[in-house]
Amino acid sequence: MKACLTLQQCLAIKTTKVVGIAADHGGHELKTYLAMKLREAGAEVIDFGDIQLAPEDDSPDFVVPLARAVASGAVERGVAICGSGVGASVVANKVDGVRACLIHDPFSAHQGVEDDDLNVICLGGLVVGHALAWELVRAFLIARFSGEERHRRRLGKVMELENEPSPKGIDIADKVENAIKPDADAVGPMLCDQTKPLTIYFVRHGETEWSISSQHTGLTDIPLTAQGEDEVREWGQRLCRIPFDHIVTSPLQRARRTCELVGLGKDSELEPDAVEWDYGDYEGLRSVDIRKDRPGWNVFRDGCPNGESPVAISARADRVIAHLRTMEGNVALFSHGHFGGVLAARWIGLSVVEAQHFTLGTASLSILGFDPHHPEVSVIELWNSSAHEASRLDPSPPDAKPMSMKQRAIQRWENEGGEIPTEPTQLSRKAST
Secondary structure, three states, rough: OOOOOOHHHHHHHHHHEEEEEEEOHHHHHHHHHHHHHHOOOOOOOOEOOOOOOOOOOOOOHHHHHHHHHHHOOOOOOOEEOOOOOOOOOHHHHHOOOOOOOOOOOHHHHHHHHHOOOOOOOEEOOOOHHEEEEEEEEOOOOHHOOOOHHHHHHHHHHHHHHHHOOOOOOOHHHHHHHOOOOOOOOOOOOOOOOOOOOEEEEEEEEEOOHHOOEEEEOOOOOOOOOHHHHHHHHHHHHHOOOOOOOEEEEEOHHHHHHHHHOOOOOOOOEEOOOHHOOOOOHHHOEEHHHHHHHHOOEEEEEEOOOOOOHHHHHHHHHHHHHHOOOOOOOEEEEEEHHHHHHHHHHHHHHOOOOHHOOOOOOOEEEEEEEOOOOOOEEEEEEEEOOOOOHHHHHHOOOOOOOOOOHHHHHHHHHHHHHOOOOOOOOOOHHHHHO
């Protein structure tokens, strides 16, 4: 799905006098893309470099000239990019008159301009996808400073800080002595995070006729096979023991049916952005057949004619991740193979082409979460696990004896409503001979 500008938005970008852009090696690829998009939207763009990709370059060499141009008025707005965006933000804010900020969401992109007269947006070339970055830059350029009295008053205080001489030293002991001390009678720790950490249990749907034949199945709404339903039911025995706070599923029937068979369909929320890659002209074809006419084709790099591009599916995955990050606790997400690979890559900050390394079998479980020692770091805790491999999900006590295959079969039969006869049956006597 290609993001389109309205006529009003195009005019707003065109009326921005000049847009400056700068990046080091970590943001070079994103800078090239954004400069192209800006020119397509009618903006005049000045590229402050680096013009050629140079792995040993330093962001101040390019961001400082950009920041000075913004401060002087030669450039109305600036876009500064490095690997994370942090270095570019630190550098740009060293120049008086520049108000730069690292931005990850569209709200902050326009709110920063409206309230704080933000004039440089900083982005992480290794953090945000191309589609999201363009959305952020677009929101930044379209926004205008409100001019309200309270906002002008706050900006005045910032300018006063810029004109103050740097302090020679600070009496730390005096600051500590006069700091506000916590109430000794207060109950509980003052800095206690009460939120539950987000953990995403990603389940790829069960087997379909096209997954057996390796045909690309995008938006074609086909059902699970009988075998596919059976392999999904195995997950039901494990996932039913996990207390899920949210259940999200692709609206395609193979994902919804998987959700139902696991026993979580009743409380599920449909997420249109969680559908499979739109393969366009390649729908129903096999990769091996596509490469006969298009040698070397890779969906994660090349996309599909009259279907989705890598940039478009990256934007979709980023929207799903943004939605998931508004939740807390355990989230069950039922979706598809290629989309799942893209979601995992974007979850840990990789580009879509890296999703080719994250293959998913049918009826598989993967877990996305955060490093408990570094809660800001997104991680992949489990990948492409089948039901019989995922013993770590079984909350049995550590001293419990493992069940035999026969005991597990009996337990599954009982859980599905079967009855174990007390007397030997004719069938069992026959089987024993």
